[in-house]
Amino acid sequence: MATVSVTTTAISASQPLAASELAHACGADTEWVVQLVEVGIVQIAAIEAPPEHWRFSSTDLQCALEARRLERDFGVGLDAAALILDLQHEVRRLKAVIRAHGLR
């Protein structure tokens, strides 16, 4: 069995994703990414910059993928998806705090 070596890039502050790449990774178009920015599901440094200058992190990709699934599986709007994601992150953060204090 042949092993293929491939180029890997860790998505980070120094190697972020462009809006078109974020859209493609989610099976969506750039217009959808603009909507994500508008409702605050993904964060950009300056909203006045044109979308081709936007840069996204791994966290943004994770949030965008989750929003896409919520849209598809539950038919929710992006405003509701943003709220669901905020609540989900808060639950995870609190659970981690509980674990770190050895309470569970």
Add this chain to the structure above:
Amino acid sequence: MEFKDYYSALGIDRTASEEDVRKAYRKLARKYHPDVSKEPDAEKRMRDINEANDVLRDKEKRAAYDALADRVARGGHPEGDFQPPPGWDAGFEFHRGPNQGPADHAEFSEFFSSLFGEAERRGAARRNYRARGEDHHAAIEIALEDALNGAEREITLRAQELDAQGRPTFKTRTLSVKIPPGVHPGQFIRLAGQGMPGHGGEPAGDLYLEVRIAPHRLYRIEERDLYMTLPVTPTEAALGAQVKVPVPTGGVVEVTVPRNARSGLKLRLKGRGLAGKQTGDLYLLLDIALPPADSEAARKAYEQLAQASASFNPRQHLGV
């Protein structure tokens, strides 16, 4: 490979309408969502439900799956030894349209990927428009040490392809993935050109691997910070001490336990956590371990301690 009954996974029968599938999925997703569920096997159930939903909500996949289930019911097969019959999906075509969302089959079973993984790849190759291939998503679980120090890992991707005689065979691709040092949970590693093939001569999509860190024997992860329980003796806690502590990047450091340290005290080793915008810290949670009073000498020592600290009442705040 086990034949998966997608209808029973969603608790519906073959006559269920599209609306029934949607309702059943949403109800079960609320019950088994790992963030809210109290069920012990919530994560596995959620994966099964997601997989069943992916097939049954899609008219094309559902029709092909139904036909396959009929053939299996007629032919019978030993439990847990299912292989899809050759040409099981003849006459069916699977489309992944631009608005169907990510092709995120990473968490789905071998049964799913052997049926629909390659069928989707072939479907993509047949369509006559030009577009870059879809990106694929998978997860890679690595040890905490590998996340901190970097590593090279091999991942194996399985897909079904037709051989020269048109029979389905499994094709295994092994990719060697370089994990850069300092990755954190939830970070994505992109493998250029390892997604779905492009359409009409356009380039292939990419494969995104989401980093997960395996539970560690010593360290717990909270965002970028690491937590470790550090056992100390009552003497070390009372009088203060220098103790040796292993750090996740390898090696051992010496840490000062302050005098009169109590159980649960947090000692911080700055910058010894996971990398990120702000590098995390390593926290040591002090846990006072009592030497057992299992010898005459130890019992005597405890009695002497009791006499020396006769005025100490740990239950004073209880009013007793």
